[in-house]
Amino acid sequence: MLAQTFFEVFYANIMATTWLELVAVAFGIISVWFARQANLLVYPTGIISTVIYIYICFNIQLYADMGINLFYASMSVYGWYVWTRKDEQKRHIPIRWNTKKEQIIGLALIPVLYVIIFALLYVFKQDDPEYMNSYIPYVDSFTTAIFLIGMWYMARKRIENWIYWIAGNIISVPLYFVKGLVFTSFQFSIFLVLAVLGLLQWIKMYNEGRAREQKFIDDIIPVQPTKEE
Secondary structure (H helix, E strand, O other), rough: HHHHHHHHHHHHHHOOOHHHHHHHHHHHHHHHHHHOOOOOHHHHHHHHHHHHHHHHHOOOOHHHHHHHHHHHHHHEEEEHHHHHOOOOOEEEOOOOOHHHHHHHHHHHHHHHHHHHHHHHHHHHHHHHHHHHHOOOOOOOOOHHHHHHHHHHHHHHHHEEEEHHHHHHHHHHHHHHHHHHHHHHHHHHHHHHHHHHHHHHHHHHHHHHHHHHHHHHHHOOOOOOOHHHH
């Protein structure tokens, strides 16, 4: 009976979804797929998805959600710029783990972003007491803060970005399900699976890159034979 209700709500959500929203969802999933492969196309596809959401939110006067997607689009532009830069050796930014300092900065920014996002929600949603008196704005603010840090780390090709995406998706799946947005909850379930795969893939790519660097060092600096006593 519960499964039947789930699929009925899921079907109803899909039927209520416009073709424009479906395009945004599709580009969002494609963007995460490219991110898993550390492919630059993560950013143009992600920007298309967020711009569509900005347009949708503006038309239905969801200005707080529009502002959040504007943040996402801005971070995508920043990430696109960083990924195309090269260093003195003409190399693109490599996949790396965070330094201890970067880790602390990311954690410290979560409460700062939380306050900013919650204030944004309050400004645009204060006339909606049902929403503001519920737990949803608090969770929305927290998950958005986590996602923004994840986007910042991804822009800098830090492996930890996937940990933030996984955490945010784990919270978002039940959140949107409780909201009655079963299709969106299903979308975040896909994002969660892709984020786990992305974490494993980036760790593998990092280890392979380290192995190539070590081989390069070994090739240019041959091991000196030890003198026998």
